[in-house]
Amino acid sequence: MTVLERYEPLVDDVAAFHEACERSLPAAVRVNTIKTTVDRAKTALEDAGIAFEGSPLPGLFRLPDDQPGANWPYVHGWLHGQEEVSALPATVLGPQPGERVWDACAAPGSKTTQLGALMEDTGLLVGTDNNMGRVSALRSNAERLGVTSLALTVEDSRNHSLKPFDGELYDRALVDAPCSCEGTVRKNPDVLAEWSYDQVAGTAGVQKGILGRAVQATREGGTVVYSTCTFAPEENEAVLDFVLEAESCRLVPFEIPLDATPGITEWAADELDEPMVFDPSVEHAKRIYPHHNDTGGFFCAKLEVTG
């Protein structure tokens, strides 16, 4: 069985799913509202002769003919290459200007800088990653995009320390977790060759630890968003199920401007001795498959901290 065949029982149209996974992903850019407006970015793209199309996500454009990078609006930090599903979790988290927000898996910074823009570059935005090289890439992106409200830490997010930040809890946290990444197959077909079930199981342990710490570090009534780019329920619904049991939080419903299916409550796979059964509220989470919106694959859940 191939990696993608593993997920056939979850999708409505198996042929369309495989066909979409084999197509390369169209380039997309997000307008960086810290440095410009959507209207000015449009004018700059038009002046540069770069074709663009609208997106269901506000402030994003699809570039049918070009890759972002070698044009004036990019050089000025007006644009950032970011595919549509990657722009979802920050909008679901919905940070407000002046809030305290933690991005627990921040590098290379597409979502971090988007959070900064949604916060109008005010408040406290903490970005954490455990890899120094990736944090350097994050710093470079944040500087190009003009984010000045960002503090960066290099540490294991499972043990994130609030000490440098007055020990106060966050209003919101984003856990865009490291994962098996099958959803990025349209950008990077190699992910399937690198896939192993051992890695799925190991990664799920890390994901549970990071999401648990994010819930602990967020105030009562605050919001935590969990997202991945894997289809594996072991890394999605199973992680939510674990944290619902271990921490004071609940899953809440939310709307997105893309077609999606609900999280699943049961999962049987060859690698499992018996089927997994999840808390019914995981249905509030959203699964996004490549053939539904011509995007990458994605998973996104929204939690409210209750204690």
Added chain:
Amino acid sequence: MSDDVSTRFDRLPETAAERTVEERATRAEVLEWFEERFGIEPAVFESYTFWERGAGKIWIYHGELDSPVDIEGLGMTALRTRQEHWKPTLEAVQRFGHHANRNRIHLTEERAKRFMAGDDQEIEFEGDWGYLIVTHDLAGEPEPIGVGLYTYGELRSMVPKGRRREL
């Protein structure tokens, strides 16, 4: 370089009277420098704090934290001090340079492309020698691109290698 090793950020003292590290710039000096060199009013930086990491590199952060703080990044690098001529970063110039009203040089599209590629070019300029804010028209308005060094009728591109582009 020392500032790539240290992860300790020290907030700049308000004035020389509060200075504990001899060569460290003060907030007052930084504000005065931005105003004298580029005409950027101190009010622009009212809600920002300035921090030194290592020796001489100043970071600008939009907020307040207890000093010192031991983390990997705090806002963005803004300028290099502890040298005769302080030098702003490309990123700070892109972010705050539109507030400048002197020592700005506006380039044509063709010259702006050469500047962004890292080329030096001969050009006439009426203002001071030294570091200039380089602008060009983008979406119908002047927009700061980066820092140039002007001497002897020549504008040298200070665009860091990693930011250069052939446009």
